[in-house]
Amino acid sequence: MSHNSFGHLFRVTTWGESHGPAIGCVVDGCPPGIALSEADIQPFLDRRRPGQSKFTTQRQEPDQVRILSGVFEGRSTGTPISLLIENTDQRSKDYGNIAQSYRPGHADLTYDLKYGIRDYRGGGRSSARETACRVAAGAIARKLLPGVTIRGALVQMGPHAIDRARWDWDAVERNPFWCPDAEAALAWEDYLAGVRKAGSSCGAVIELVADGVPAGLGAPLYGKLDAEIAGALMGINAVKGVEIGDGFASAALSGEANADTMRMAGAQVVFGANHAGGILGGISTSQPIVARFAVKPTSSILTPGASVNALGEEVEVATRGRHDPCVGIRAVPVGEAMLALVLADHLLRHRAQCPGAPSGAILPRDA
Amino acid sequence: MSHNSFGHLFRVTTWGESHGPAIGCVVDGCPPGIALSEADIQPFLDRRRPGQSKFTTQRQEPDQVRILSGVFEGRSTGTPISLLIENTDQRSKDYGNIAQSYRPGHADLTYDLKYGIRDYRGGGRSSARETACRVAAGAIARKLLPGVTIRGALVQMGPHAIDRARWDWDAVERNPFWCPDAEAALAWEDYLAGVRKAGSSCGAVIELVADGVPAGLGAPLYGKLDAEIAGALMGINAVKGVEIGDGFASAALSGEANADTMRMAGAQVVFGANHAGGILGGISTSQPIVARFAVKPTSSILTPGASVNALGEEVEVATRGRHDPCVGIRAVPVGEAMLALVLADHLLRHRAQCPGAPSGAILPRDA
């Protein structure tokens, strides 16, 4: 058990605070012989990096990753891979006013209640900065999943959802929101500019899709693939809800409407729909894995809110300094990374127990 | 790591198939000296038991639990507690028709794809019957949480949600649906009778509330209390979505609306709202923990659906025999049990690392 590790066989342990000298993680259990260098990881960090548009925090961090171990002559050795990212832009003075006071809706209070001590600089351990480590580790996880494509998109910003009929994966890379609906993205620009100007914040919903996932990943009960995806996504800062496939909407469906019918195309099972989001009984079907998660609006806002401080005094708290009006934007690459981590871990677990299982939904199974 | 265990310090390992001789679980890590007998567990099993109204499967199981170890002279000894429930009503003939064919939307297919073998009788390991073990273990977990009250309620059946203004916990025990809105419960009777008559099924949404949870349970990242609750609830059969506090609705809120303001009442922090559902930064605040989960309609329906069989042939599959038109009903005690298991585990984990932490939101912390 570990409070700062993810995964079982492909296992990531993260460490670091926002304003310490560095953050980093250790990736243990990576198979040997995988071509790997910083150049495989950096592009994913660059996607997550703040300060790239006016819609994310203006903190400027190069987020340059270094591999300190586990790679030799360009290939993984099977030993732990240590990744380190230095913190270079630490303006501690910006955050001095929350050293003693607790932002409403923020982890400030609970850290102090639990530990009796808290590195308040930049949110310390609870800073979104920690997610850089997840993104870096996720980049390695993707190398274990050669035929799998993992993509994320923002499908709702504040109260404004996309029109799914306009979904275009190519659009995602062409706007600062990872929005698959180009029209919605335009509207969001205005909306978010207003939120930012008001010193306010808004939430978001992100959808993740993993294509090409082999059948058979997961397990019937505690190690259910959907349960572990849910835990991984709910473990991202500020996430308050997680869905697989039709999610909450499935509650309103009839059994007939919810069933994904099956037909054969040669020896391959093909499905009439994907209400299940690619997972049945905790095990992947070979259909695309579809997951969504909701990110709440950040509690770092300019409007003073009624709060208390460490002395038990009533205060008004407002966040000065840099912040993200919609932290959900940067959660897109983080969500992708978490999904990659879960899939890589389950791939190793699956082949440990079922080494001869076919990767597709092929019938008869042992033909 | 285990694919059939829950929890870390308070750890439950379940086993058994629907139509084998018995099901059961091992509860490891229970503190010693706790008064415990079958009489503490049986009432929770009786709540989950099928066959109690026309709205649940007519399978008749006494679900009588036996404690085989770990209790001596009426108290837990600190050694593993083995619980066993015999299967007495196994009508295997009812299920013969799905031995080779896969129900659309069911785990039949994925078990076969992963393992190449499957105990098809009554759903085998994927049967809802396994949840009896979770309920039994949850009853023990509750004994570790003396000041905590964990309750669940069905807040939506099919497309029909309750009116939250009529919420009455007392109503929950007075209708066969665990519905907190007595008027809605009446309407649901007719609705579900229709579903059942049509041989169809419907989904549901369950809400869980835990009052009296100490502050400080959880951890900032992987061991986040909300992440583990999400994993635990998504791990229940047929669950497709999980929310904490305002959940997906929080995405549409502004930062101002979402912040739970704080004031002091003596040395105690009091909150102006509970959008967070009792958890901030992965750690409990001492406010009520609020979680919701969505259950899909069961795939066991009378209407034949297009499917395939183990030979790779196209077939039509319908479920004959007993089944639940709304499996979400019986998921209420199961959800309560899972929440109890997570909380008990985190209580032990918390006191291991932070033995001197106060249980309430008291400020100043070390006064």
Added chain:
Amino acid sequence: MSHNSFGHLFRVTTWGESHGPAIGCVVDGCPPGIALSEADIQPFLDRRRPGQSKFTTQRQEPDQVRILSGVFEGRSTGTPISLLIENTDQRSKDYGNIAQSYRPGHADLTYDLKYGIRDYRGGGRSSARETACRVAAGAIARKLLPGVTIRGALVQMGPHAIDRARWDWDAVERNPFWCPDAEAALAWEDYLAGVRKAGSSCGAVIELVADGVPAGLGAPLYGKLDAEIAGALMGINAVKGVEIGDGFASAALSGEANADTMRMAGAQVVFGANHAGGILGGISTSQPIVARFAVKPTSSILTPGASVNALGEEVEVATRGRHDPCVGIRAVPVGEAMLALVLADHLLRHRAQCPGAPSGAILPRDA
């Protein structure tokens, strides 16, 4: 983490006390499709069973194992395998005198100090009876290791060691001590008869050899194969020492004497010696794994010893009733089982990370 589980991917959780209704275990992570029935397990339990000669406790237990789950139509399904052994010969009255008093050198005291409660009947959880579960689980583990032979032998009883020049594996099954030196076995009969008559007890050293273990099992550091074997063997009741290969004797060797030279026989590495006991750097070499463990004399003796009781009073304690003069004898099948459990777990772990690794010491590696 679990205090009553063994292994990671092939994972065994045991439960039960000597005088409760039953003992048992859950084997999780077993690959599917393995032919398995009670008949595969029972012979190993019969080897461990007491009451088979005058040299083991006269407790008469049929130790009949039942498989309650995880096997369908004679093959493992990949779901947890629950094993149950009923306790049938529970003469609690024999042990009444130690309900309150602590045997010197026994766990009576420490259970009470830790838990404040103890099932004193027959030693409760600390009874050697629990090892039946390990033996049963070990029998399943062996099925995962088709080319591997795991054998154990008693190489020292009390102060009397065997003559290794007379080692004969066939002799092991022909005497009640699992002694590979037929002459020593004869001498031990008289020696142990004397120990038993005196109401005393003696220790023993057991040697385990696993032939046919693939190269590559294990890991460089915490998951070292030798470290996990050491933990597994030290985890058997009454064990006080563990060695791999030359063990403590290697401390007295020079580097030249200790090195196992290597030569090629075709593409296969052959070794000039096996001082290492088949493990280098925590990883198996493909040479035989050789491990030894020392069992102390049981503290259940007839001679009264100075002790104390739960009230803090000074008392004299003697054990009446049935007991083993040399518990090391029955530790032979238990040690074999523990080694099988470690090897099966590591086989799964190895193929998860290194699925393409050859099983033999073949060079060049990727030819």
Added chain:
Amino acid sequence: MSHNSFGHLFRVTTWGESHGPAIGCVVDGCPPGIALSEADIQPFLDRRRPGQSKFTTQRQEPDQVRILSGVFEGRSTGTPISLLIENTDQRSKDYGNIAQSYRPGHADLTYDLKYGIRDYRGGGRSSARETACRVAAGAIARKLLPGVTIRGALVQMGPHAIDRARWDWDAVERNPFWCPDAEAALAWEDYLAGVRKAGSSCGAVIELVADGVPAGLGAPLYGKLDAEIAGALMGINAVKGVEIGDGFASAALSGEANADTMRMAGAQVVFGANHAGGILGGISTSQPIVARFAVKPTSSILTPGASVNALGEEVEVATRGRHDPCVGIRAVPVGEAMLALVLADHLLRHRAQCPGAPSGAILPRDA
């Protein structure tokens, strides 16, 4: 599960190779509020550091540790503590000759067999250099054990054992061997000079004693304190045997001789002896914990040995460059650190399950 982590609640994950840019570890689960700085760790690293006498490798590393996270204003925060030690003296050229060839008795071969790739520079991951991380983590573990004293001593070098009658803890710090027998230390100087001159190597036996350990640490079966100590010590490079208390010698004792009698001194149990080494039934008694481990002679010797290379060719291999003639010397602080890690982890585990247990062997227990 992790192949490079130690412990469960107090959990250490190590990473790094001998000749990479750095080595380090992450310590997770440390309680908050503990005074901690590099100055608490450095002295232990200095004790382990090579190059301090002619009897250890001449590699010169300052082994300067940096704390990168988890400590704020001089106190632990409860979040992961990342420790980093740069590698500064990397003479890769010294080791070039073993890039392809395998030293007999070394992990060179098995790494290649398992992973198909190996960082051969300075032994890579299998280098004794990794033990610096364990020593650093162990220094933190000691802070959790305020009343506990953990000391180690070399009790045998090659075939030369100390005279235990001359045991003097003060002597340990006064010779370069951590030898508690000043006379033996003098003799060893000559002996080891000869070994070194011959380009040979020798083994050693180390004894560890932990005074002041509370009663109740450990658990009856898999989590046995002795089993985890055995695993931890066997997990140190080059260790081939582990003993608790009388260890292998206990096999030759009678039950009467082996029993540690008990008497009361007020409410405190006092023992007539400590054959058990402070552990009964896997649980600490409050007597000193005594453990020993055997270190084999290193395989890095000047005499060429018959071996093979990665191409499957027969070669003669000799180690040039710096090496330790007796690696057991530097294993003393490493063994102490591993014992500290196990005890700190078990202290947290114990108070999670048994928060009210007294720390001493006090009777009656709940008086």
